[in-house]
Amino acid sequence: MTVHEVELVVERREFVADGVLALTLRRPRGELLPDWEPGAHVDLLLGPDLERQYSLCGDPADRTAWRIAVLREPAGRGGSAHVHERLRQGDPVRARGPRNHFALRPAARYLFVAGGIGITPILPMVAAAQARxxxxxxxxxxxxxxxxxxxxxxAGYGERVTVVPEDECGPLDLGPALDALPDGTLVYCCGPGALLDAVEARCPPGVLHVERFRPKPRPTGQEDASEGEFEVELALSGRTLTVAPGISVLEAVRAAGVEVLFSCTEGTCGTCETDVLEGVPEHRDSVLTDQERATNATMMICVSRCRGERLVLEL
Incomplete structure (x- = not known):
């Protein structure tokens, strides 16, 4: 997978809701940007050890601009504060991507469910579904x-969109929409973890696609592979490393001087996804679907480990 890193400038800042700042980003000389499809996100490289992922919420057909929207989170880790307080019109910013682990698959029917800032990846999906x-x-x-x-x-989509402010209507009532899904419907959901969990509990297997902003809690009592050490062979580097207890594969690889892309270190952004050539990973990410996990073709090396004694990775 080709990963682009591009130099951008902030062309426009616009508050689109209380605490939500939308940025329009372009290349300095107007060059075309890498193409993308609904569900994609980019990494903003805001400073040393400050990278954050934001969903693209503009028009994929417009190759001259990317639009993102950032919720100001006072209790966050500094990314939203940097965007809101320090990125001004005309400022340069680097970005990496796009990546898409939340792609809109073909279907005759869609149900989209968004909570809060989770509307950002859903917005271009709605436009794509309408166009199709x-x-x-x-x-x-x-x-x-x-x-x-x-x-x-x-609002321009009329009755297809149901807006539910909690202070006026109470929480989203998921039952009428999810308890009788017509055949052939795919459900796409993004928002707070509690909303995603509630939708997941009501959806039949194979119809739900979610994007999480934070790691999914691991079920209490879930059986893990051994937390002991295991070996990782790096097929491209010709090296074999020992991953000690309490150390991630990512940490072991970086300590050995092997360069690898990473960002969140929580298993949510997909930046460190790595091809698995041999061995069985223990998947601990919040990105891959159950079907993708079952293939064991890739793993997120920032959190996932090994169900056995050895992995061979394409690194």
Missing amino acids: GARWSLLYGGRNRASMAFAGEL
């Missing part, structure tokens, strides 16, 4: 109307 002539609907929940980004853009 698919049947679709969107449930969009938020704390209050003022906090719900892009509600004005979505």
